[in-house]
Amino acid sequence: MDNADLGAAAEDLACERLRRLGYLIVARNWRTRMGEIDVVARDGDVLAFVEVKSRSTSGFGGPEAAVGRAKRRRLIAAAQAFLASTGCDLASRFDVVAIEGEDVRIVRDAFGADDVWPAS
Numbered sequence: 001m002d003n004a005d006l007g008a009a010a011e012d013l014a015c016e017r018l019r020r021l022g023y024l025i026v027a028r029n030w031r032t033r034m035g036e037i038d039v040v041a042r043d044g045d046v047l048a049f050v051e052v053k054s055r056s057t058s059g060f061g062g063p064e065a066a067v068g069r070a071k072r073r074r075l076i077a078a079a080q081a082f083l084a085s086t087g088c089d090l091a092s093r094f095d096v097v098a099i100e101g102e103d104v105r106i107v108r109d110a111f112g113a114d115d116v117w118p119a120s
Contacts, residue, residue: 010054011038014097017104023048032081035074039097040082047090048108049079054099063098072111 015025023041030037039050051071053063067075075094083092096110 006054007052010097010099011052013099013104014050014052015039015041017097017106018050021106027082030078030082032078032085034077034081037075037078037082042090043108045090047083047088047092048095049075049082049092050095050097051075051110052097052099063096063100067096067110076113 011028015028018039018041019025021043023043025039025041026047027040028038030040037049038052039048041048041050051067053066055063055066072094079092079094082088093109094111096107098105098107
């Protein structure tokens, strides 16, 4: 299985787990020139922009560590583009689904704009 296949399988697993928790999947692999959002899902009255990261081992800090400052900035910019293009006015947040072997962790509200841009 190549990396694209592994990524698709991880996203399928993430969506399955999110649905079990009551999320409604709105979009997958939504692309803009700013970047890509793996999953856009509605969780009640909140729109969650979900980054899916998987690792076969816990080396290099695990999957959550792969969502660094630069990645967060791209996700925030892509989410802003999504909101602008759809006219959605729901509250929003950023979640991370971390998959490590058989372990699936869903981190709600994993980060926000304050985590990537210092307050002025």
